[in-house]
Amino acid sequence: MYEPYLAALADLFYPQWCVSCNRRASDVLCRPCFESLPWTGSPTCERCGVPTAFDTPACGACKNVDFSFETARAPLRYEGVGKEIVHALKYRGYTAVVEKLAAPLLAEVVVGGFDAVVPVPLHKARLRQRGFNQAALLARGLARRMNSPVSDTLQVVRITRDQVELSAAERRRNVAGAFSAGARTRGRLLLVDDVFTTGATTNACAAALLRAGAAEVHAVTLCRTV
Secondary structure (H helix, E strand, C coil), rough: CHHHHHHHHHHHHHHCEECCCCCEEECCCCHHHHHHCCCCCCCEEECCCECCCCCCCCCCCCCCCCCCCCCEEECCECHHHHHHHHHHHCCCCCHHHHHHHHHHHHHHHHHCCCCEECCCCCHHHHHHHHHHCCCHHHHHHHHHHHHCEEECCCEEEECCCCCCCCHHHHHHHHHHCCCEECCCCCCEEEEEEEECCCCCHHHHHHHHHHHHHCCCCEEEEEECCC
């Protein structure tokens, strides 16, 4: 019977703010921003997950690329509110978005069961600087909903350049051989990250998992650059 009063007091002394527009909100997103979520929608490329005009097993951007992962999916486009959610988590440390929003959205686009959920790792230097790995938080939140174990077997074996200003081909060269698995892997694995841009990082991680024994690797990210 006291729950409504406790909720009102909590909102009074610890108000929540929308992570996108910074207005007062009852959750991590206000209603207008939630209604403005940039859904990836359908149809999409069956391979890389980019929105397409019609269903296709491989779009023009990925049909000539030798990806090591089977499929890649993302519920949101990396723009507008979607981009603000990623920035709130990654750069402002607003980890509440994982359980309240990101993990449920990721679960919506995951198809089938997996032997383990694997986060894309951060280099130790970047991990010390940021204090957490956003991909690991997303992977754990998603794994709880899937009732699947989390495997932290992936490791960064050499630091790479920032990918932001690099072309797709440069990104692939930049991360080639940058990851390894610290233990043998098996079965069907789900690789988790925050944003899929060209697939270079996802591909390098998937290749490392396959070398370690995985049967196949699928990828899911919160957002996808379109």
